[in-house]
Amino acid sequence: MIDLHLIGIGSGSPDHLTRAGEAAMRAADVILLPRKRADTADLLDVRLTLCDAVLGERTRVAIFDLPTRDADASYLKAVETWHDAIADAWAQAIATHLPSGGRLALLVWGDPSLYDSTLRITDRLRARGMALSVTVTPGITSLQALTAAHAIPLNTLGSSVTITTGRRLADGGWPADTDTLAVMLDGQCAFETVDPAGVTMWWGAYLGMPQQALAAGPLGEIAAEVRMRRAALREEHGWIMDIYLLRRARS
Incomplete structure (x- = not known):
């Protein structure tokens, strides 16, 4: 046994x-x-x-x-x-x-x-x-580490959260009936397929480690920065583990 x-x-x-x-x-x-x-x-x-x-x-x-x-x-x-x-x-x-x-x-x-x-x-x-x-x-998940690093709540008041992957986001778009997406396993920067209007992004890589990297702001303003930073970090370390939260402003 x-x-x-x-x-x-x-x-x-x-x-x-x-x-x-x-x-x-x-x-x-x-x-x-x-x-x-x-x-x-x-x-x-x-x-x-x-x-x-x-x-x-x-x-x-x-x-x-x-x-x-x-x-x-x-x-x-x-x-x-x-x-x-x-x-x-x-x-x-x-x-x-x-x-x-x-x-x-x-x-x-x-x-x-x-x-x-x-x-x-x-x-x-x-x-x-x-x-x-x-x-x-269980240990501390990357999702917990991300929200803690940015000092933000996971959800907005009374709303749901969808946890998905970069592949699903790229193929299916933003899921209905949710204003917050937690996106994992996104090696292709699927956030660039999202209409950035009214969307805020919180991104983190190597969370909790000495090389931790963070970025936050309107998606349209930081998407290119995140792509470049994750490419540079992957080149430097040979690997990268990152996760991000996307949140749409309520209309």
Whole structure:
């Protein structure tokens, strides 16, 4: 039996871990850390720094190579194939580092339940017959970190909020019956497809980390700035994790 703990780590700052998350990390027999492409080595370094800040000497840290998604295939098909490959990588790492079972931890950016597929990959392992018990420990989400960094409320009085992705915003436009959009996973700057009239934007990248970057203002005035800044930051660090809030003024 593998006792799997999925631990939300926010944007990678030790301050985004809850006390329950710290306890789960210390209780693990092994923490698996993914290694992506060479140009994103900083992502692994963030997790290693987090482990150094939290762990006792007993916990082992093991690194495994994370498969990459086929950028040329259709999105949903590519993601399904990618998740299968990640499940294979997990299974191999578990067989190597916990052949007799035990407590395994994975550190998840943001929160394991909010636009993250870790739980779906866990279901793949169960479907293959692996005996798993799963515990989810949420951390500070990027959405919480964004509103805190800008000192703004998430919603306007009496109104709803829609949490969506850049892909959905670009394909479907602004959803009906909401004046506030929280947009995640937007690598293509879908905010530029929005009519900027009456729209305010609050943007943040690397939230809670030393390289945190913020911008806020009328969308029409800061959209170009945000595009340029995120491109420069991605070039500098090899990766970027950002999120933004869009809010329409009520007519």
